[in-house]
Each structure stands twice: as C-alpha cells, then as structure tokens.
Amino acid sequence: MRFLGRRLVHGLFLLVGSSVLSFLLLELAPGDFFEEMRLNPQISPLTVAALRHQYGMDRSLPVRYLLWVRSVMKGELGFSFSYNLPVSGLLLVRARNTLLLTATSALLAWILALALGIWGAVQPGGWGGRMCGGVTSSLLAIPELLMGLALLSLAVRTGWFPSGGLESLGAQELSLWGRLKDVAWHMALPTAALTLAAMPVITRHVRSAMAEALEAPFLRALRGHGIRRSRLILTHALRAASNPLISLLGLSIAGLLSGSLLIEVLLSWPGLGPLLLEAILSRDIYVVIGTVLCSTVFLLAGNFLADLLLYASDPRMRVS
Amino acid sequence: MKKRARFRWVLAPVAAFHVLILCPGFFAPYDYAEQNRELPFAPPTRLHFVDTLGSWHFRPFVYRWSAREDVFAAYAYQEDRARSYPLRFFVQGARYRIAGIIPSSWHLLGADGEAPVFLFGTDNFGRDQFSRFLYGGRISLLAGLLAALISLTVGGVLGGLSGFYGKWPDSVIMRIAELFLTLPWLYLLFAVRAFLPLAISPQQAFLLLVLVIGSIGWAKPARLVRGLVLSVRERPFVLAARGFGASDIYLLRRHILPEAYSVLLTQAAILVPQFILAEVTLSFLGLGVAEPAPSWGNLLSNLQKVNVLTSYWWMAIPALALIPVFLGYHWLAEGLQAKLGVAPL
Numbered sequence: 001m002r003f004l005g006r007r008l009v010h011g012l013f014l015l016v017g018s019s020v021l022s023f024l025l026l027e028l029a030p031g032d033f034f035e036e037m038r039l040n041p042q043i044s045p046l047t048v049a050a051l052r053h054q055y056g057m058d059r060s061l062p063v064r065y066l067l068w069v070r071s072v073m074k075g076e077l078g079f080s081f082s083y084n085l086p087v088s089g090l091l092l093v094r095a096r097n098t099l100l101l102t103a104t105s106a107l108l109a110w111i112l113a114l115a116l117g118i119w120g121a122v123q124p125g126g127w128g129g130r131m132c133g134g135v136t137s138s139l140l141a142i143p144e145l146l147m148g149l150a151l152l153s154l155a156v157r158t159g160w161f162p163s164g165g166l167e168s169l170g171a172q173e174l175s176l177w178g179r180l181k182d183v184a185w186h187m188a189l190p191t192a193a194l195t196l197a198a199m200p201v202i203t204r205h206v207r208s209a210m211a212e213a214l215e216a217p218f219l220r221a222l223r224g225h226g227i228r229r230s231r232l233i234l235t236h237a238l239r240a241a242s243n244p245l246i247s248l249l250g251l252s253i254a255g256l257l258s259g260s261l262l263i264e265v266l267l268s269w270p271g272l273g274p275l276l277l278e279a280i281l282s283r284d285i286y287v288v289i290g291t292v293l294c295s296t297v298f299l300l301a302g303n304f305l306a307d308l309l310l311y312a313s314d315p316r317m318r319v320s
Numbered sequence: 321m322k323k324r325a326r327f328r329w330v331l332a333p334v335a336a337f338h339v340l341i342l343c344p345g346f347f348a349p350y351d352y353a354e355q356n357r358e359l360p361f362a363p364p365t366r367l368h369f370v371d372t373l374g375s376w377h378f379r380p381f382v383y384r385w386s387a388r389e390d391v392f393a394a395y396a397y398q399e400d401r402a403r404s405y406p407l408r409f410f411v412q413g414a415r416y417r418i419a420g421i422i423p424s425s426w427h428l429l430g431a432d433g434e435a436p437v438f439l440f441g442t443d444n445f446g447r448d449q450f451s452r453f454l455y456g457g458r459i460s461l462l463a464g465l466l467a468a469l470i471s472l473t474v475g476g477v478l479g480g481l482s483g484f485y486g487k488w489p490d491s492v493i494m495r496i497a498e499l500f501l502t503l504p505w506l507y508l509l510f511a512v513r514a515f516l517p518l519a520i521s522p523q524q525a526f527l528l529l530v531l532v533i534g535s536i537g538w539a540k541p542a543r544l545v546r547g548l549v550l551s552v553r554e555r556p557f558v559l560a561a562r563g564f565g566a567s568d569i570y571l572l573r574r575h576i577l578p579e580a581y582s583v584l585l586t587q588a589a590i591l592v593p594q595f596i597l598a599e600v601t602l603s604f605l606g607l608g609v610a611e612p613a614p615s616w617g618n619l620l621s622n623l624q625k626v627n628v629l630t631s632y633w634w635m636a637i638p639a640l641a642l643i644p645v646f647l648g649y650h651w652l653a654e655g656l657q658a659k660l661g662v663a664p665l
Contacts, residue, residue, distance in 0.1 A: 017499050025515045137654075141647035143597050145604060146639050149620065153629045153636070163626070258506035262601055266624075276507070277605055280514040288514045295507045303502075 003317065007307050011300040018296055022289045023065050033081040033283045055079065068286070077293070078286030082279075087290040090275065095294050097166060098264065098271035101187065102256045102298070105194035109252070113199050117206025121214060122233060132207055136200040144197040144259045148266035151189045155267075161189050164268025190260075190267045197259050198252060205248050209241035216240060239313070246310045253302030257295050327655035334648040341457035345416030348451035349429050349437055353612045354414060356436065356446030359385060361632050362397055364441040372401055381406045384435050405435035440641075441634035443622060453638045456614035459522075460603075463530050463615075464596030470534025471591055472584050475541030480572060480580070482542065483549030493542065500539035508536055509598055513607050522613035529608050533598045541587045545580050552579045582660035589653035593646050600642075616642060 034052050037043045052058050056067055068078050076086035083090055120132025155163040162168070168182050213219065214237050222236055264273030272291050279287035311317050340347055356362075367380040383399040411430030417423050431437050440449035482493040500508070512532050520528065552558060558575050566574075596616075602608035603617025604624075611618060619638045622628050628635050 014499060014502055017495075018503060021499070022511060025512060137650065138647075141643055141650050143600075143642070143646060145597070145601060145620065146642060149623050149629075149636070149639055153623070156626050156629050254502070254504045257504040261504070261506045261510070265605060276510055277607075280510060280607065281518065283514075283518075285514070288511055292503070292507050292511045295504050296502070299502060299504060 004304075004307060004311065007304060011304065014300065015293065015296060019068075019289065019293060020065070022292060023061060023068070033285070035283070055081065068289075077290045080279075080284055080287050082282050082284045083287075087286050090287065091272070091290050091294050094270065094272045094275045094291075095298075097269065098257075098260055098273070099298065101190055101194065101264070101269060101271060102253070102260050104187065105191050105198060105260070106253060106256055108191065108195045109198040109202060109256075110249070112195065113202035113206050116199075117203045118210055118233065118238070120203070120207040121210035124211065132203060136203050139196055139200040142196075144193065144262055145266070147193045147196055148263050151193050152267060155189055162186050166270050187269075190263050190269045193263045193267070194256060194259050197263075198256050201255070202248065202252055206241075206245060209244050210237060213237040213241040243310065243314050246306050246313065249309070250299075250303035250306035254299050257298060261295075327659055330648065330651040330655050333644075334652050337645060337648060338461065341454060341461050343418060344451070344454035344458050345418060345424065346426060347428050348448070348454040349413065349427050349439075350448045350451045351414040351416065352447070352452050352455035352614050354447060354451075356442065358387070359397075359436070359438075359442055359446040360444050361635075362438055362442040362446065363632075364634050364637075365436065365438045366399070367407065368404070371404060377406075379406050382431050382435055382437055405431040407431050407437065440637045441632070443635065449619070449634065449638065452614040452619060453616075453641060456616045456619050456638075459526060459609055459613065460596050460599050460616040463526060463533070463599040464592045464594075466530045467534035467537065467595040467598075468588050468591040470530065471537035471595075472541050472588060474535070475538040475587075476545050476577075476580060476584055478538065479542035479545030480549055480576065483546035484553060484568070484572060484576070490546070494546070497539040497542050500536065501543070505536065506598075506601070509533065509602070510607070512536060513602060518607075522609050525609045529599050529602060533595050537591060537595065541584065541591075544583050544587065548580050548583055549576055552576050582656075586653060586656045586660060589649060589656050593649040596645070 034048050034057065037048050037051070038045065049058075056064060059067070071078050071086075075088055077088045077091065078086070080087050080090055116132050116135065119128035121128075123129055152163060155161045162185065166183060166186055167179070168186075172179075174182060210233075214233075216237075219232065219237055219240075222232055227236070260269075260271065261273040261276065263269070264271040265277055268274070272294060276288060276291040278284075279291065344352075362385045365382050365385070367382060369377055369380055371377060371381070381404040383401055383404060385397040386400040388396040388398045408430050409428060411427055412425050413427040413430055415423060415425045429437060429439075436448070438448050438450065440453060443449055443452070478493050478497075482490040509532065512535075516528060516532070552575065558571060561571060561575060599608060599615065600617040600620065603610075603615045604621045605617075606621070608617055609615040616638065622635050623639065
C-alpha cells in the first residue's frame, strides 16, 4: 500500500509541475486574448485596460499563479475569456465525451491486440505469426491522421455513418435504448480510427511477452503434467506475461489521448480536442491550461489503475 | 544474413526518397506557387500511348484539359484530342535554386508546346499538386530531420551528463524528463504551440516548429542514453582508463559516446517519422506552415472540406503518397534494431 501512496504523491507532484510549466510558458507568450481587441477601433484602450484588470491579467506571474490555484481550490480552474464561464464547467462535458471515446477504444484495442498477439505467439512460423506481423506492420505505417481522413471520406461518400457530432438531431426524444444506439452509431468511426491506431503497438508487446512466457521452464513442466493447451495458454502463460503488459496499459492510455486529440478534431467529436484547438486559436489561455491538465489527470488515473492491477496480479509487488 | 540483405533493400528506397524530396526543383515540373486560374481542380493528366487513329507511340503523350460546357458540373474537364503533346525529359522551365544556391531551370519532366503535365492533378488555384507535394516534402521532411537532430543532441547530452555524474544533476534531469514523458505528447506540443505567436511567415513557422518539436522530444533519448551510460561507466575498460588518469571529457568522448551511437541512430529512425507527423498535424490544423508555402500538413488540410473529399479524388493522392514514407522509416527502424542489436522499444 505504501507503494500506491507514493505513486499518488508522485502524481500530484506531476500535476503541480505541469501547471507551473504552463504558467512559465505563458510568460514567454507574446500577446494575449485582449491583444486582439486593441485592433478593433470600436473598443477604447481604457476598456481593454479595464478588462485586463478585471481578469487579473495586469498582475505579476506569481500572483496570477496563486489566484489560479485559489480558483482551482474552488473547483473553477480559472475563467474562460471567450465563453465567459468558469473553465471547469466547459471541461466537464468535453472530458466526459473524450473519456467515453478513449475508454471504449482502449477496451477494443486491448481485446483485439490480446487475441492477435496470442495467436501470433502460439504459431510463430505459421498463419498466426504471419497475420500478426502483417497486420501490425501495415497498420503501424498508417498514421492516425490518414486513418481519420480515410474514415471521414468513407462517411461522407457513403453516408453509412455520420461525419461528426455526438448525437443526431432530436435524439432527446428517443428512448434510452434508442439514444444509446444513436451515440454508438456516432462513435463508430472515431472509435475505429483510435482502435486501429493503438492496436499494433500493443499487439507487438503482447506477442513478445507471450512468446517469452511460453518458453519458460515452468510451462514445459505444466505441459508435462498434461494440462490442456487452451488452459495452458490462457491461464498460465498469460498470467506470467501480464506484468509488462499491465505497465503498458498505462502508457497506451497516453498514446490514445494524443491520438484522440487529432481524431476528435477530424471527425468532429465534441471532446477535449476541438476545445483545445479553439482555445489556442483564440488565445483563451486558461482553457488551454485546463485542457492540458485534464489530459494529465486522465493519464495519471490510467497509470494508477495500471498500478492497482499490477498490485493485484503480481505477488512480488505486495512483498516489497 | 536474410535480415542484412533486407536492410539494404529498405535503405535504398528511403535514400532515393530523400533525394527526390530534398531537391524538389528538378523533379517538380512547376514552381509550387504557379497558378493556372483557368484549371482549378483539374484531374491528373493522363499519359497516352495510343493516339486517336489507333497507332502506338513509344514516347507517351498528353492532351490539354478543356473545360466542358456543362452548367451543372462544377469544374468538369475533358481532353482536347485535337492536338497531342509528346512528353519530354530534361526540359527548361521555371527557375529554381539547387540547395538554395545554384540557379537552374532544368526539370525532369515536361511536355512539348507548354501543355501542362499535372501528375497529381491541381488544387483550387490550379496549382500542380505533384510539385506542391515535392516542395511540401522538403519542408516537412527537413522539419522532421532537424527536430530529430535537436532532440537527439539535447537528449544525448543531458542523458550523458545525468548518467555520468549521477547524484543531484541526475535526479533533477530525470524528474524533468519524466514530466515530459508522462504528459500526452500531442497535448504538450499543442500547449507549447499555444503560447507562441499565431500569424507568422512560413520561414518563421518552419523554424518555430523545428524548435518546438525538437525541444519536446528530448526526454526519451535522454532516458535511453542515461541507462546506457550507467552500464558502460562500470565496465572494466572504462574503469581502467579512469585509473590511468583519463579525464571525464576523454572518457565521454572516447568510450561512452561510441556506445551510445547505435541507440541514437535507432532512435533517429523512430523519431524522424514521429516528428514529420507532428509537423503534418500542426500544419493540418492551421498551427504550422501556412499557405502559399506548401507542407504535407497544409496539403492534406484541403481534405477537411467535404466537397473536396467527395468530388475530387486526386486531392487524396498526397495522403496515399505519405504511406510509403512512413513504411520506409518503419522498416528502417526495424532493420537498424536487428542490425545493431538494439532491443526494440
């Protein structure tokens, strides 16, 4: 348990570190949200100055950081200039959508990768190995951007899938089951893109970990005891191979979050990605910082989950 | 043996590709900004071998596109079969500079009588997509290569110092590296880009992207180099050299850097495509190199418009042409790993 506690403290340290880093970068940035207003002759310099004062933009950097920390304590995460709302309210909805997308994709990618990787490890020279190698290396060469564009063109050319959004118009009137189906239909393309992008790397790790586990002497002994092949692979070998794979689970979430940023923009999924892009283009800095921190929280949560799983699955972790 | 032979097969096309992309002036038939306002969204020029009378020509020839009299089809073209234009090699055309210095006007491809040859079709301003792809490749590829160089240098130096000296420099550098590694890297890239000016010239944008991408990617090479230095530092031959009074700098230069060489080379093959993709992504979303200068990212951003995606299939050729680039780098990295005996990462 001390191990988990240490990881939590470490996570907090990372969060504080990344927020300080963001504010330092902010100081280097030329211009801000109100700079654009100066170009407008309709707005007097006095108004701009008053607005800057109102949002605390005329204070020094440490003061602004402390003000921001206070607003984080209040659960507001700063204030969005362009939406005129506290950032946390904006983030909450978007973060939920991103979480929905990445969690589903992670699940699918891991199921596919486990199946393909185990198949590849069991028959290294046969069909399994060939399929596994071929699929992973061809998918690795196709970047997420191109995958997203291909799926977008599929959507607009055939009309089988919606080309964006979370729900159809008037989805509120559908029954619960109807709404679920509607969301699933909208999720299909972004999920497919993310799954296909995340799968190959995981598959390779599954395959190499499983190949290593299958070579282990204890497995030969078990085979000698006459344990069924399917049980040998799915219970004993997989369990032995699980340690590096669970560590990979945390890392794969980082990859999925990065990927989802782009895919969400491309396929118009109302998640953190479009919000971040919009905020960058309008210099809405607290939204940028909030989004980056939000993604870090997701990532830390993923890593923490991986640690918990590791703790549960590997007795060695519990001893030391 | 088989692996080694395969490695040579991979290296040759990747090298050829770089030559093609890094001297676009000669291989591109036109300048990247040359507009043909009367030919927006013209399909790729077809190469013909058989003429209207049915006789065979060994030298391929092309026809001009002419706008079709069709009110309902926007930008519909048909071939004007009245006159054919044979394809020529090594023709005079738009002026350019080889490597930015030597002026030249020779081009690999062209047709007689100034008939345009659009291998990848044209965009909304009637600019040749093939030329834009090659010129765009120069920006994207160079950005990837330079950013990887920066990352590897910074990562190599910091990782080397960290592993060699240990103690507090090690823990400080590694804590910062961990911060960079933990944040989802595209979010980090966007965040750093967010704090930099938006409206800038293509040259500034290029330098900015190289610096931003290069300065974000240093953490992974630093970690790898640190691990390597830690293990090399305790090897007998290094201890012996130290015993003979070798200075720190001598040890680093003579014994430790050569060991890091293979790791850095393999990392380069992994980082370059990743950084190319970073540039492509930023330019695609309008945060990188802007028009009229082409980059692979802003070429692809045409595809964000639904009408382009549905009506003009040739606008997607640059996207497909990127796949061999990434595949080549991918194989190169695998080949290097097998050849140099570096564990796959």
